[in-house]
Amino acid sequence: MNEAFLLGNGAIALGLLEGGCQVLTSYPGTPSSEILPEAVRLIRSEKLNTYAEWSTNEKVAFDNAYAAAISGKRAACCMKQVGLNVAADSLMSAAYLGTTGALVVISCDDPGPHSSQTEQDTRLMARLAKVPVLDPSTPQEARKMAALALDLSEKFQIPVILRPAIRVCHARQNFRWDPLKDPGKRAAFKKDPTRWAATPRFRYLLHQRLNETLLKVSERFSQLEGVNAHTLAENKKYPLGIIAGGVPHAVIRDILDENHRTDIPVLKLGAPYPFPEKLAFRFVRACNNVLVLEETDTLIEYLLGDRKKVLGRLSGHVPMAGELTPRVIARTLQRVQTELGVEPIALSEDQDVHELVEGLHLPVRKPTLCPGCPHRAAFFAIRKVQPKALFTSDIGCYTLGLNLGGVDTCLDMGAGITLASGFFQAYLQDGVHQPVVATMGDSTFFHSGTAGLMNAVYNDARFILVLLDNQTTAMTGMQPTPALGVRADGRMGKSISLERIVAGCGVDFIEVVDPYDIQAMTALLKKAEAYVTSPKGGIAVVIARHACVIAYRETAIPEKKPVAVTDKCDACGFCHQRFECPALVEDPEGGTTAVNRSLCADCGVCIQVCPKGAIVAA
């Protein structure tokens, strides 16, 4: 028997392997990033033959896992919810074609949002694609559902989505498990072009078959013990019942238990789509009013056809945006009970404390680039050379270049480049040559940079693209990139050179610089600017290459340069506003700048930044 205190994502990895998953692919993104590494740990310690890969993006991850799933194997791909947008094309089509083995798509939601562009609800993607979805409330349940999803997928020959929310992914619980075994199924793809390469005429038939499958799954979901279950007593009528799924179910269960409220029945929907009609309607019949608690959108609420009894987002009882925290749920329940004349629960929170805390005017802690981060140096140089440019950027640690005024846009993965060409063309149409500087990280470039870059070159857009190459996927927890060539399981693959990809996209100006050398970087950016604006020029790509100081703690700063602030510092604040290294703080005694020694990384870059020359090598 093994035992470990696992992250929810580790529990999912465990459940997948217990369910006989043979192929696992992923592109990292909070809150999903730890599933694959946790699986790799288990694969190693249990000596399994499971194949695990970091794919270059979510669509690539989906397709690679899907190939295994139509070869009779059990496979899974993991991503964050906005990653599923990237894989949506594949998902929609795969729903029609189905599987012969199993495909579980794990798409992790981020109500809040804490680390995402949107709060989108993966369950609605499942509804759109017409595939079943499971919604765990706890890590323990996520483990069981991962294995169940593989079973369901294989039984009904359809991709199944597992949708854990961030509070499941990043919760921790203790787990025990028996030794894991290899399922040992061999790849056996059976050629059948009418199915696997179906033309539109056959697609219609496949769609009909998909609808039939969904009806069967809905039947099954009405009897899915433990997953979809109610606490109604026989022949009893209730003034108020609650339907909840996912994390809100865990929260409301705790609240009702703590308040000893056995008078309120709960219908738990851990498998909300295809909708378990029979079960849901039986529950609604027994209650005069039903409060629906679900994250983050309104799937259950929409699917409950007759909404006269239903209280939720559409009736204004549940907030339309944001996470359903215990506080929000407790207050919602109390309000609904009061409205309905049901005895309300007592709130544990103190009524005055929020006012008290607000009155303290605590500093807002916005995230910042780490002390010593090479991106900070790069953004500083960019701002210096091109103060008037439009700054299109992208998803990663470097989005925090916001704080240095070096990021004007952040739309989605890849848009650093596509918005740059778009802006350029929109201005050029009016005869204006608008300077644009795009920034993008190495991993994001591999994920979705090339199509946009080729498009920009082909259509003769002009801008500077700074590729911030820190040799890792930093924000999501330091996963390797194709440039390193290290694979998910630690084996070496083939490393791919950024320079060669950029050249292959048709770019003629490609130069590499270490951003720590601000002078060299500004000189290079000036050269790039001249190239971009000359009639014979084109897109200039500057690769700012310096390792992330967190991923490469020992080696990223080979030559430590401790700094000191001399009395030349006149407290002008330039280094705080324009450079914002968290290790440069206001001296509590004098109002001048001081170095916080426990934060400082000794990168020495700030020596080149202070206009008064007050920061010197110590």
Place this chain on the structure above:
Amino acid sequence: METINFILSGLGGQGILFLSKVLARCALNKGFPVLGAETHGMAQRGGSVIAHLRLGNVKGSLVQEGTARFLLSLEENEAYRNLPFLAKEAFLYADASPEAFPKAGVKPYFKKRGITARALPVGRIALDLGAPLAANSGLLGFFAAFSDGPFLQAEIRETLESLSPDAFKALNLKVFDTCLEKGQKSG
């Protein structure tokens, strides 16, 4: 068992997750069911970081406001920010100077709710001992000093020792012991 809720707060990079792991392991060693919630991703880059730890048979990983028995904060302002979590008669341990903590404006609230607030500049102590990254071990030692919680001092110390990476073991324990001793003297 009755649920015991902890809130651990501070800034990204201070080692809140490690602190949470040590306490969770202490609880698991005693046979308590444990559920924790962690912060990953964007917020870890220097923003406010908070970890929830719940001992007991619970399903949700988040502590509800007004129900935390213990708040350990590696930063003074983050301690204030998380006051709404504190239950009546709760205990608060902050990396702050005992002379200046808590602010005058907060004292009546602590009195009203029967909250015990304790402060020690654990970060500065860790820095003086040459271990700026071991403030979390210091706060753990300070927490252990009063035995307010469900763990014995020795249990916390042993768990810290077993979970610290070899390279930091000695320093972590040194900071832990120093802060434990200072806590005992102050109490």
